[in-house]
Amino acid sequence: MNILGKRYLFFALSLIIILPGLILLAINGMPLSIDFKGGTLLEVSFEDGSLPSTEAIKKIYDQNGITDLQVQATTEGTLLLRSSELSDSLRQTVLDVLEQEAGSPVIIQKSDTVGPSIGQGVTQRAIQAVALAALAVVVYITFAFRGVPHAFRYGVCAIIAMIHDVLIVLALTGYGAKLFGWQIDSLYLTALLTVIGFSVQDKIVVFDRIRENNRILRKLDFEKLANHSIVQTLQRSINTQLMTVEFLLLALALFGGVSLREFAVILLVGLLSGTYSSIFIAAPLLVVWENKEWKTWFSKRQATTS
Amino acid sequence: MDRRYINLILILILVAAIIWVDLPRGEGQKGLKIGSFERTLNPVLGLDLRGGMQVLLSPQQGISATRQDLEDTSKILESRANGLGVSEVLFQVAGEKYILGQFPGLTNTEDVIAAVKQTGLLEFIDTGSTQLEPGTVVVTDYTGAQVDAETPASNETGQVWRTVMTGVDIKNVAVAADQGVGGYVVNFELTDTGTQVFKDHTTANVGNFLTIVLDKRVISSPRISTAIPDGQGQISGSFTAETANNLAVTLRYGRLSVPVEVVESRVVGPTLGSDSLTKSLRAGVIGFAIVALFMLLYYRVPGAIAVIAIAIYAGLTFALFKLIPVTLTLPSIAGFLLSTGSALDANILIFERLKEELRNGRTLRQAVDLGWKRAWPSIRDSNIATIITSIILFWFGSTFGATLVKGFALTLALGVLVSLFTAVFVSRTFLGIVVDFIKSDQIKKSFGL
Numbered sequence: 001m002n003i004l005g006k007r008y009l010f011f012a013l014s015l016i017i018i019l020p021g022l023i024l025l026a027i028n029g030m031p032l033s034i035d036f037k038g039g040t041l042l043e044v045s046f047e048d049g050s051l052p053s054t055e056a057i058k059k060i061y062d063q064n065g066i067t068d069l070q071v072q073a074t075t076e077g078t079l080l081l082r083s084s085e086l087s088d089s090l091r092q093t094v095l096d097v098l099e100q101e102a103g104s105p106v107i108i109q110k111s112d113t114v115g116p117s118i119g120q121g122v123t124q125r126a127i128q129a130v131a132l133a134a135l136a137v138v139v140y141i142t143f144a145f146r147g148v149p150h151a152f153r154y155g156v157c158a159i160i161a162m163i164h165d166v167l168i169v170l171a172l173t174g175y176g177a178k179l180f181g182w183q184i185d186s187l188y189l190t191a192l193l194t195v196i197g198f199s200v201q202d203k204i205v206v207f208d209r210i211r212e213n214n215r216i217l218r219k220l221d222f223e224k225l226a227n228h229s230i231v232q233t234l235q236r237s238i239n240t241q242l243m244t245v246e247f248l249l250l251a252l253a254l255f256g257g258v259s260l261r262e263f264a265v266i267l268l269v270g271l272l273s274g275t276y277s278s279i280f281i282a283a284p285l286l287v288v289w290e291n292k293e294w295k296t297w298f299s300k301r302q303a304t305t306s
Numbered sequence: 307m308d309r310r311y312i313n314l315i316l317i318l319i320l321v322a323a324i325i326w327v328d329l330p331r332g333e334g335q336k337g338l339k340i341g342s343f344e345r346t347l348n349p350v351l352g353l354d355l356r357g358g359m360q361v362l363l364s365p366q367q368g369i370s371a372t373r374q375d376l377e378d379t380s381k382i383l384e385s386r387a388n389g390l391g392v393s394e395v396l397f398q399v400a401g402e403k404y405i406l407g408q409f410p411g412l413t414n415t416e417d418v419i420a421a422v423k424q425t426g427l428l429e430f431i432d433t434g435s436t437q438l439e440p441g442t443v444v445v446t447d448y449t450g451a452q453v454d455a456e457t458p459a460s461n462e463t464g465q466v467w468r469t470v471m472t473g474v475d476i477k478n479v480a481v482a483a484d485q486g487v488g489g490y491v492v493n494f495e496l497t498d499t500g501t502q503v504f505k506d507h508t509t510a511n512v513g514n515f516l517t518i519v520l521d522k523r524v525i526s527s528p529r530i531s532t533a534i535p536d537g538q539g540q541i542s543g544s545f546t547a548e549t550a551n552n553l554a555v556t557l558r559y560g561r562l563s564v565p566v567e568v569v570e571s572r573v574v575g576p577t578l579g580s581d582s583l584t585k586s587l588r589a590g591v592i593g594f595a596i597v598a599l600f601m602l603l604y605y606r607v608p609g610a611i612a613v614i615a616i617a618i619y620a621g622l623t624f625a626l627f628k629l630i631p632v633t634l635t636l637p638s639i640a641g642f643l644l645s646t647g648s649a650l651d652a653n654i655l656i657f658e659r660l661k662e663e664l665r666n667g668r669t670l671r672q673a674v675d676l677g678w679k680r681a682w683p684s685i686r687d688s689n690i691a692t693i694i695t696s697i698i699l700f701w702f703g704s705t706f707g708a709t710l711v712k713g714f715a716l717t718l719a720l721g722v723l724v725s726l727f728t729a730v731f732v733s734r735t736f737l738g739i740v741v742d743f744i745k746s747d748q749i750k751k752s753f754g755l
Contacts, residue, residue: 088416088420107577108573109575109577110575110578111572112570112572114570122706122708126702126711128702129698129711130699133694133695136694137695140687140691141691144687186637186710190636190710190714193699193711193714193715194640194641197695200688200692200695201651201689202688204684204687204691208683208688211683232662235658236654236658239654240651240654243647243654244646244647244651246596
């Protein structure tokens, strides 16, 4: 099985998935939830199961000077009401009027109010923390792979492939935001962290086989060696993927709830990408680096088929 | 005795201990107590799973606070909330500039929060011959406390009043029914210094107004009719039983070191919380059953070992959650699930290597040893990388008050450590023992080759 020979095909495939999603995000802006930009989220249901119409609710908010309300009905018979920040008294007013409108007592399932200042700082710091963690991982991999030539490359390629997985998730968010109104909230952040953790772990397992074969098969051309290593770990990659994803998918699909379904889908795709990128991105990148292929990228395409 | 069998006995003892810790405890049943180490052994559920309210408070804009200020403030907030009869409430400093307040089981706590978060700087100001309307915002010459930014900075009286005394000098407060008009009053008793100051001032200013101000807002403006020598006084001002009690509680526990504001509040209804919990528990059981089935069908004997190892892993992790204790929230369950994934991966790595070595014609014993030895570096290095990541995330979460990230990182790191332990200790020991009982003609069948 020659996987690495088709490496540019895989790079292209990833780009085809990632780019449109990122362009969507660039056009529509990041779909940040109130967790990051501040505001109020109310999830309510009514005792007799009735739901007032979206227009009626919009009117109630309008009358109180809140014009940016978004209403979303969930499959659980609850309403998600997202708006800019409501003060305690205003929230109470809105709930009282809602109760009259529905003619049934309102049940608050969830009520989140986040001030505008809090999210920005946290997001920025979260990115810094992940960057710091990535740096630490590069240092650690360089140390752990010190027995093989160019140990540093393994760390860098692992991180690039991890960034690939993050980009896949972001692209997915772009599509989800466009089609289903997905938002980036704190649960999303948890999913992203899970994907990052899994991704790095998976890269190291695949690289470990290259490290091991490096000692045994010294004479072999690096591309063949890397390809051989990938094929050897393929069964494990599939089984682990099947199991972790199966496990998480089931666990989370059964959680139910709109926000959790989004969480489950992001995890599914992100973890799949984590396994995919170990084989089709991280290892091919090592080969690209070994052959210094960028030198031939811009000259006529004779060298790439070697 | 063979080392493997010693390990087996140790594992059995561990399993017994895990079962004892993990068993659900009923009401009033005893937990664990060793010296000063005491645990109820009930799982600690986060507010997203049991329902309740959580608020994040921070010093008001432009006001600086040291760690000590925050600690003091959080203590006072907790005392006040307890004073108002709210049970199980918890306030703690989170990160560099936040105080996290948790009210389990409550969903309508706006009134409580409004009552506890007021700064509570009480001042007696000398307004001479002027009587001020309740609610008037004033400026005083008292500079000992940081000003409450929520009170408008406007100076409605156009004058800076002299502060005679602050709430610090109050020793005791009590709510009483007002005999005259109905309604309620707050009676107070002053400290010795306070009594002296009060006595001197009231003696010299009979006929003038001594206005009582809370957080720069007038409560009442009584006239001094006679000198008050005994340090006893009364604050009246159209209180209801509730507002009088709130004021009494505020005064009793002193003013906050820093004025605070609510920057985030989250309420999870009790049904949504328990719904998430039962669903996640059920999902966990179903997920585990499917994984167990797959492992058994695909890997046969080692698959069975993996299932036992994962069960011990899950039981041990849960026992640690109870012992430490770790608060279980949705993010921390996600961290746990991810580490379960890596525990599974460790077993799969070993078994795939084992099969490979068997295919290469090794004997079973050699294959088990080699499979383990060759799989170990990848298990070790990949898990260490995950631990490094979770340490950094944990540090980030605790420094910046991101409890979500902190919970995720903590359970992930714990889970990965436990999974390393079960891979090294449990899976390996069992594999080593099982080898003795498998005849060479059964190898193909037992290992799913």
